[in-house]
Amino acid sequence: xxxxxxxxxxxxxxxxxxxxxxxxxxxxxxxxxxxxxxxxxxxxxxxxxxxxxxxxxxxxxxxxxxxxxxxxxxxxxxxxxxxxxxxxxxxxxxxxxxxxxxxxxxxxxxxxxxxxxxxxxxxxxxxxxxxxxxxxxxxxxxxxxxxxxxxxxxxxxxxxxxxxxxxxxxxxxxxxxxxxxxxxxxxxxxxxxxxxxxxxxxxxxxxxxxxxxxxxxxxxxxxxxxxxxxxxxxxxxxxxxxxxxxxxxxxxxxxxxxxxxxxxxxxxxxxxxxxxxxxxxxxxxxxxxxxxxxxxxxxxxxxxxxxxxxxxxxxxxxxxxxxxx
Amino acid sequence: xxxxxxxxxxxxxxxxxxxxxxxxxxxxxxxxxxxxxxxxxxxxxxxxxxxxxxxxxxxxxxxxxxxxxxxxxxxxxxxxxxxxxxxxxxxxxxxxxxxxxxxxxxxxxxxxxxxxxxxxxxxxxxxxxxxxxxxxxxxxxxxxxxxxxxxxxxxxxxxxxxxxxxxxxxxxxxxxxxxxxxxxxxxxxxxxxxxx
Numbered sequence: 001x002x003x004x005x006x007x008x009x010x011x012x013x014x015x016x017x018x019x020x021x022x023x024x025x026x027x028x029x030x031x032x033x034x035x036x037x038x039x040x041x042x043x044x045x046x047x048x049x050x051x052x053x054x055x056x057x058x059x060x061x062x063x064x065x066x067x068x069x070x071x072x073x074x075x076x077x078x079x080x081x082x083x084x085x086x087x088x089x090x091x092x093x094x095x096x097x098x099x100x101x102x103x104x105x106x107x108x109x110x111x112x113x114x115x116x117x118x119x120x121x122x123x124x125x126x127x128x129x130x131x132x133x134x135x136x137x138x139x140x141x142x143x144x145x146x147x148x149x150x151x152x153x154x155x156x157x158x159x160x161x162x163x164x165x166x167x168x169x170x171x172x173x174x175x176x177x178x179x180x181x182x183x184x185x186x187x188x189x190x191x192x193x194x195x196x197x198x199x200x201x202x203x204x205x206x207x208x209x210x211x212x213x214x215x216x217x218x219x220x221x222x223x224x225x226x227x228x229x230x231x232x233x234x235x236x237x238x239x240x241x242x243x244x245x246x247x248x249x250x251x252x253x254x255x256x257x258x259x260x261x262x263x264x265x266x267x268x269x270x271x272x273x274x275x276x277x278x279x280x281x282x283x284x285x286x287x288x289x290x291x292x293x294x295x296x297x298x299x300x301x302x303x304x305x306x307x308x309x310x311x312x313x314x315x316x317x318x319x320x321x322x323x324x325x
Numbered sequence: 326x327x328x329x330x331x332x333x334x335x336x337x338x339x340x341x342x343x344x345x346x347x348x349x350x351x352x353x354x355x356x357x358x359x360x361x362x363x364x365x366x367x368x369x370x371x372x373x374x375x376x377x378x379x380x381x382x383x384x385x386x387x388x389x390x391x392x393x394x395x396x397x398x399x400x401x402x403x404x405x406x407x408x409x410x411x412x413x414x415x416x417x418x419x420x421x422x423x424x425x426x427x428x429x430x431x432x433x434x435x436x437x438x439x440x441x442x443x444x445x446x447x448x449x450x451x452x453x454x455x456x457x458x459x460x461x462x463x464x465x466x467x468x469x470x471x472x473x474x475x476x477x478x479x480x481x482x483x484x485x486x487x488x489x490x491x492x493x494x495x496x497x498x499x500x501x502x503x504x505x506x507x508x509x510x511x512x513x514x515x516x517x518x519x520x521x
Contacts, residue, residue, distance in 0.1 A: 007505055007508070009501060012469075012473065012501055012504060012505070013472075013473045015454065016454070016458075016469060016470075016473035016474055017473055017474065018451070019450075019451035019454050019455060019474070020451060020474075021474070022359070022455050022458070022470055022474065023358075023359055023362060023455070024355055024358075025354065025355055025358040026368070029358075029368070029372050030354060032372070032376075033354060033372060033375060033376045033379070034350055034354070036376050036380065037350060037376060037379040037380055037383065038346065038350070040380040040383060040384070041338070041346060041380075041383040042341075044383060044384050045339075045341040048339075049341075099387075100387050100388075101387060140390075152388055152390070153390045153392065174388065174401070175401070175405075190392045190393065191389075191390065191391075191392040191393030191394075191397055191398050191401070192392070192393045192397060192401075207405075207408075
């Protein structure tokens with residue numbers, strides 16, 4: 001056998017033979033813990049079953065009562081959860097669930113508080129407080145409120161640029177909490193750890209062992225073994241690219257060239273610069289007409305700008321420079 | 326890669342399957358006990374934390390997605406509990422993960438002398454290898470323990486697993502491969518040095 005090959009069976013035997021007995025939990029401890037865990041598990045099962053039964057009974061009662069009196073039903077039916085978000089991407093881009101278990105195709109663009117959402121494709125939804133959430137395919141979130149979302153699995157991007165600066169937003173994961181203060185950021189989670197990266201603004205990261213503030217272009221990896229690794233990542237890095245593909249609908253009709261280019265810059269993580277004040281002022285007063293539906297921000301530029309007096313200058317990767325023809 | 330067997334187990338637990346609950350407990354309780362014991366050294370505290378971990382896990386089974394093994398997921402909950410305990414106690418966090426350096430003494434273990442330092446180091450390394458065994462998928466760790474620590478024959482292992490000798494041999498071969506890979510990951514230079 002080559003010296004650099006893996007351990008032989010004899011060497012494994014020798015290695016394991018020297019570690020001695022493997023510690024086992026004491027028998028009485030095993031009994032105590034098993035009783036406690038089994039009891040909690042059964043109690044939880046009963047609660048879940050009770051909820052399902054209540055739901056079934058309620059549904060049956062509601063059906064019967066509906067036949068008797070609509071008025072009674074109106075007072076006994078639980079209040080529907082408020083609508084707190086709307087879907088920007090196509091209906092088929094997500095599945096929804098009320099319990100995180102049974103999924104169904106989304107029936108309309110409105111999303112209620114307390115809904116689980118699973119992205120079937122890149123998906124985008126906007127909360128009523130204007131915060132925009134974009135989801136990578138296969139990601140699952142639970143919409144707790146307009147201030148909080150629970151990331152069950154996968155990767156999401158949050159853009160809070162239209163939300164008031166004094167209102168924070170929390171992303172809760174199994175590992176910890178990321179809280180933004182007016183920013184664009186990504187949170188990703190898996191069974192082995194979580195990751196937060198900030199494009200702009202400030203994000204507070206909290207778990208049992210870590211309290212860190214991240215600013216723009218910083219990325220933090222916290223592994224399941226609690227090791228923390230902080231790196232720097234430019235705002236136009238390719239790891240942000242999927243975000244652009246799940247953009248919210250942007251209607252250019254009646255918007256100024258400047259407003260449109262500000263949006264493009266934000267979507268692509270770049271700075272917008274004008275070659276002259278004249279170009280800037282002109283961009284603010286030139287209005288656009290038409291639609292860019294179906295295009296990413298980057299691609300839309302190739303369609304929109306040729307119809308105007310503006311063009312982009314070749315420049316560094318992180319900057320868009322606009323000149324007036 | 327999804328851990329389908331673990332996902333199935335979670336579904337069964339959520340459905341209230343008592344038999345699967347017993348399997349779940351018997352399989353994971355000793356592993357979590359060792360995981361916690363190697364970090365805390367206090368049986369009472371270990372009991373509390375493992376119990377809390379398992380209770381929290383049974384209540385949160387619907388959040389397990391199968392992206393990592395169920396044991397990895399349980400260990401994460403356990404780590405959080407340990408961290409929370411130390412935070413409440415306002416003490417510094419214990420070392421909760423193995424650095425590459427931690428396993429390097431394995432290299433010397435095969436030729437260890439009888440000094441107290443060497444024995445201490447040997448115990449530390451043993452704990453690490455036990456943890457590797459616990460993290461191996463399925464019955465791999467148990468099969469290796471039966472074979473190389475308890476010295477059971479393939480026939481006896483097959484009986485315990487209620488399977489054929491051929492299947493037990495095959496399982497042992499896969500378990501050895503998995504063990505080698507696990508060691509290689511945490512100690513890339515182990516093989517060369519251990520065989521040198």
